[in-house]
Amino acid sequence: MMVVLQITPSERAMLARLASGVALNEIAHQLGTSEHQIDMSLRALFARLGVKTRSEAVASALRRGLLAV
Secondary structure, three states, X not given: OOOOOOOXXXXXXXXXXXXXXXXXXXXXXXXXXXXXXXXXXXXHHHHHHOOOOHHHHHHHXXXXXXXXX
């Protein structure tokens, strides 16, 4: 059984960009924040998702219905 996970609109935006293959520095630029902030936010989100890589994060988000295809 998968635990229901709530994510913020900014976390959803980051995941969508990861799914599209956007680089970390470009995600930061698009969202108007620093690369460091994006990196820290993604690390925290990865921990909540129980994943270690960007690919795993996208796959987990899709399975959980957090991202649309």
